[in-house]
Amino acid sequence: MENNVFGVRAADQFHVGLVVDDIASAADELSTLWGYEWCEELSGRSHVVLPDGGTELELRSVYSVTTPRIELVRSIPGTLWQPADSGVHHLGYWSDDVAADSAALARCGHPCEAMGVRRDGTAHWAFHHGPGGPRIELVTRALQPVLERIWAKGREPS
Template identity: 65%
Template sequence: MKSSDQFHVGIVVDDVAAAAAELSAVFGYQWCEEFGGPAQVTLPGGDAVLDLRATYSMSVPRVELVQRVPGTLWEPAADSGVHHLGYWSDDVAADSAELSRRGHRMEALGKRPDGTPYWAFHRSGTGPRIELVSRALQPLLEQYWETGRRPS
């Protein structure tokens, strides 16, 4: 893991459309279509299906707006608004284990149908929440950022 793998800042909001409109009006951001839906997620208390929805800015620096999911880690961050820093990972399982070894507790893990982790959220007591995202998703996300449309 290296600092140059950081590619977005995530903000959890109550209303994605309203937050996107405000950031567009103030800073000129352009936004991709919203994506997401029911997702199988492993949480500390076990597996769950959550409705995870978000959008990314087409503009850089890249911002991700995530729809609030009450009662989960996807709640708006108090005062600052910043929820997480997103990093590319060549091996989500190994990088996740390394973060855990360093005291960053795992809060959520997304797995492909074959069980392979492709994203993870970790939190330490002293720093920001970290999202690891499989670099295998990079070509799809780059297409999404370029066109603003969800890959088909």
Template identity: 50%
Template sequence: MKAEDLFHFGMVTDDPSAVRDELSNLLGYSWGPEVGGPVSVALPSGDAVVTLQCSYSVTTPRIEVVTSVPGTMWQATSGVHHLGYWSDDVDADVADLERRGYTVEATRAAPDGGLFFAFARSRTGLLVELVTRAAEPGLSGCWAVQR
């Protein structure tokens, strides 16, 4: 993992429209489409399907606004929920974070059997999302300028 691989700050909220509007009105942010749907994830409590909805800012630094999912790690917080990084090897990076004392809170399998994404939390509370760099071409459509 490298600092330059940071590609977004994630915020989780009960009112994503209000958060996007506030960031637009205050700071001039523009937004890509809202995307999402049911996602199969592995949680410490077992496998689950959660409905994840989010939108990314077109404006940088990029912000991801996620709709809260009660009873999961995707619950509304004040401020930054997580830092999202591209990873060339999510499995290896997760193993490295675990060696450093991070606890894995959620993962999603990739079609190739590896990890598509993983969320891991440090002892101090920092939540890091690792996303396979192979997803970058598809995800970049989430912050393409809308016309």
């Protein structure tokens, strides 16, 4: 049954995001407790549009190779990337049109807190937070094959 207001569906969910102060320590704990295995850490500067304007942030994260997939994100003081009381910071969904899906979420009462944009201005991810529940991260489906290669190898492709 197709009853949602935009193009993202429940089946598009691909990870649960946890924001942590120490990625290595959190990964070790999840490995010890549940047997998770991890890719190499991903990091880089990203242009991020926040409600009060654009900025550059150093984003660092690691995805589990093991499913269900977990993303550990390093906390950044003074931003939305802070550890959540419940542990779950966000649910990540693939999107075929991040800008359009982001606008639809905002119209439904889930304002955009941050949007990653490429140099050409194209949105490639966005974080939204509504009145209840964890944040929602929309990620361009164009990144799916890249991340699937990383997950399959357990490290960044050569």
